[in-house]
Each structure stands twice: as C-alpha cells, then as structure tokens.
Amino acid sequence: MNTVVTSKEEILKTSRELIQQAGWSAVNIRSVAAACGVSVGSIYNYFDSKAALMGATVESVWCEIFHRPEDEAVFQDTQACIIWLYQRMKYGCKRYPGFFNLHSLGFMGEDKSDGKRRMQQTWQHILDSLHSVLLRDARVRPDAFTEAFTAEKFSDLLFSLMLSALLRQDYDPSVVLEIVRRTLY
Structure with missing residues (x-):
C-alpha cells in the first residue's frame, strides 16, 4: 500500500x-x-477530520458543477446565465444523484460547521455572479430597479428559485426566464 x-x-x-x-x-x-x-x-x-474531508468534498463538487463556463457571454446576459445555471444543476443531479437534497443535511451538527461554511461560500459566489450579470446585462431596462427593488434583491429572488428547483429536481428554467423577461426587459 x-x-x-x-x-x-x-x-x-x-x-x-x-x-x-x-x-x-x-x-x-x-x-x-x-x-x-x-x-x-x-x-x-x-x-x-472527517468533517474537514466532507467540507472540502462538498466544496469540490459544487465547484465542479458550477465551474466557470468557457463562453464568457454567459455572464453578460441574465437569461443565458439562468439557462447555463439550470443546465449545470441538471448535470450535477445526474452526476451526483441525491447530492443537492442530501449533502446539506450532513452539516447539521456542530462538528460540521466548516462544511456548512464552505457550502454557504459557494452559494454566495453563485449569488454574487447572478448580481454581477444583472448589472452587466445591456438589455435590462434602465428603470427595472428602484431603491426598494434592487438588482441585489432580484438576484436573491432568482437564487431562491434556483435552490427551490434544486430541491424539486426541476431543471426547466422557463418560468424563471419568463419572470426575468417580464421584470427586466
């Protein structure tokens, strides 16, 4: 050995x-x-520790699933970004069955705080990317966002819908794309 x-x-x-x-x-x-x-x-x-191994493994799975795409245009257009995210979610579910539903349950205990922190960091990275795309998207109406309804709040909403889709294993982005279309363009 x-x-x-x-x-x-x-x-x-x-x-x-x-x-x-x-x-x-x-x-x-x-x-x-x-x-x-x-x-x-x-x-x-x-x-x-096992917790450190699990935390690093979770982070590596998330990074594999949501690696930076070769086509940088994905991060210039909100709809293209959402389509890409849902495709990656579908890929992740197929490649790692049950991962999205089960891995977070493994971080409930105190000794799992590192894994939970790593998962939340990855989620924050995805959320920040969504926010950046919204700000760069040239098709967004100038009056789409207000003081009360900010790009940051809208990216939070989009991310919440994404997490909900992950749990339901629903990888059809059409409803989210319609929300984006009606809200921003």
Missing part, C-alpha cells in the same frame, strides 16, 4: 467518485484511503 497521496486534489477527486458510485454516505476517511490505495494516516496529512 502506498503511504503518500500525490495531492489533496487526488483525494477530493476520489471522494467525488465515491459519491458518484455509492452516494454521500460512502465518503469517510477509511473509504477514501482505501480507494486512494493509501493509509488512513495519509488522508489525515491533508484533512484533520
């Missing part, structure tokens, strides 16, 4: 593969060590 893993990324890749093959519960220090062909101690060189 090897005693050294070449990288933290290799451990996270293996953890993602375990989720794909056997679900969220398959990821623990021992199973990841076995899948990497290393000792348990080798995993602890990179992650000081």
Whole structure:
C-alpha cells in the first residue's frame, strides 16, 4: 500500500467518485484511503477530520458543477446565465444523484460547521455572479430597479428559485426566464 497521496486534489477527486458510485454516505476517511490505495494516516496529512474531508468534498463538487463556463457571454446576459445555471444543476443531479437534497443535511451538527461554511461560500459566489450579470446585462431596462427593488434583491429572488428547483429536481428554467423577461426587459 502506498503511504503518500500525490495531492489533496487526488483525494477530493476520489471522494467525488465515491459519491458518484455509492452516494454521500460512502465518503469517510477509511473509504477514501482505501480507494486512494493509501493509509488512513495519509488522508489525515491533508484533512484533520472527517468533517474537514466532507467540507472540502462538498466544496469540490459544487465547484465542479458550477465551474466557470468557457463562453464568457454567459455572464453578460441574465437569461443565458439562468439557462447555463439550470443546465449545470441538471448535470450535477445526474452526476451526483441525491447530492443537492442530501449533502446539506450532513452539516447539521456542530462538528460540521466548516462544511456548512464552505457550502454557504459557494452559494454566495453563485449569488454574487447572478448580481454581477444583472448589472452587466445591456438589455435590462434602465428603470427595472428602484431603491426598494434592487438588482441585489432580484438576484436573491432568482437564487431562491434556483435552490427551490434544486430541491424539486426541476431543471426547466422557463418560468424563471419568463419572470426575468417580464421584470427586466
């Protein structure tokens, strides 16, 4: 058995593969060590606890699902961005069955605060991206936003609809696109 893993990324890749093959519960220090062909101690060189491994794994899954697209035009147009986000949600559900519904439940306990923090950071990144797209979208009417109804509040609404769609496993963006069309253009 090897005693050294070449990288933290290799451990996270293996953890993602375990989720794909056997679900969220398959990821623990021992199973990841076995899948990497290393000792348990080798995993602890990179992650000081199961909670740290789980948190980093969640973050890596979110990053894989919502990686920056090659086509930067996605971040210039609100509707294109929403279509891209829903496509990525569908991809994530297919690649990691049950991930969106189940992973957040694993962060209920106190020792899981790092994982919860990482998940919230990823969500904040998506929310900030939505907000930026709204501000860059040349098609948005100049009077679409007011002091009370800001681009930030609208991006919060869009993100809430996205999270709701994730939980329902509904990857059809047509209703959200209609809301955007009627509200902004």
